[in-house]
Amino acid sequence: MQTIMNLFKNNIREYGMVIALVLITGLFWILTDGINFKPLNLTNLILQNGFILVLAVGMVLVIITGNIDLSVGSVVAFIGAIAGVLIINMNVPIWLAVITAIIAGALIGVWQGFWISYIGIPSFIVTLAGMLIFRGLTLWLLDGQSLAPFPDSFQSLSSGFIPDLFGGANVHIFTIVLSVMLSLVLVYLEINKRRTQLHYNFEVAPLWLTIVKLALLLLAINWFAYQLAQNKGIPTVLIIVLALIVIYTFIMKNTVMGRHIYATGGNKKAADLSGIKTKRVVFWVFVNNGVLAALAGLMFAARLNSATPAAGDMLELDAIAAVFIGGASMAGGVGTVIGAIVGGLVMGVMNNGMSLIGIGIDWQQFIKGLVLLIAVGFDVYNKNKN
DSSP states (O other), rough: OHHHHHHHHTTTHHHHHHHHHHHHHHHHHTTTTTTSSSHHHHHHHHHHHHHHHHHHHHOOOOOOOOTOOOOOHHHHHHHHHHIIIIIIISSOHHHHHHHHHHHHHHHHHHHHHIIIIIOOHHHHHHHHHHHHHHHHHHHHHTSSOOOOOOOHHHHHHOOOOOOOOOOSSSSSSHHHOOOOOHHHHHHHHHHHHHHHHHTTOOOOOOOOHHHHHHHHHHHHHHHHHHHHHHHTTTTTHHHHHHHHHHHHHHHHHHHHHHHHHHHHHHHHHHHTTTTHHHHHHHHHHHHHHHHHHHHHHHHHHHHHHOOOEEEEEEEHHHHHHHHHHTTTTTSSSSOOHHHHHHHHHHHHHHHHHHHHHHOHHHHHHHHHHHHHHHHHHHHHHHHOOO
């Protein structure tokens, strides 16, 4: 029992948000008479929030270093405008337009990272300026008007689905196959992780608890996959998000760069003294955030099927809220990619559920703000307690 309590205390942020996500989802299941669990609604939930999850992945790295990025909403709009001008006005091939937009996002990250890392201007000021600069450039590039429509092949970036290789009629069989394969991979990883921990005499959870946790996770994954299979299968957006989760979780947990990011946010002076080039770390984190913001901008434009000056408005606040709700710390040095995704899902489920039961946008904003305040207050309370 003591081992279980220690594990929970050490992972209270992660477990707390997962429990909150389950409770919020269950609440809206009751309030909507199960509509939020319908296959069509679950698919829409993914399509509507995919770009926010992409932004959250980039934002969590920025916040772990002790910085913040207020410009990502404007960058989303600017990248959408670039894609619109290239694809719609200039008939540039889609693949070339996508590459150009990603490079533009990287250059935006270089621009902001330079001022923050090497000139020493606080990230709040630099990215606040970026918010205004890139919104202004969007208005100039689009001449204050929207560009539409995009070709179907570009729209598939945000609204496409993985084809069924098995030709299922009423159920997308390939989705079921992929969920089973993912389940087997997760079982192998959990067994291997537990074996390694025992080999080095680390504290591990009781075997029965590991089995229960794994069983619940596999049940959730396969149930979710079955619901998607009853509609159109796995959206392209979900594949993109899952790929980012795997890549960035590996980077943050298993690479030198990941450790340097945590060290920079945890104690910058100590990191400098230990030989970590913290300026370079922060610089590349902002370049990375620019690239992911560009990807989110392409997804958002494809979702809207237009490039519009108002695109991305307030998205930076959704991304920041997702990261803090997911357990990141204002002081830096704390946070996980999985936590940011869970925080984004909390926001997405709340938005979706409140819309389904007819809550007005005014009260939606009020409730989301309250949830953010409680989440950060919970973080501060635990920090002071320890």
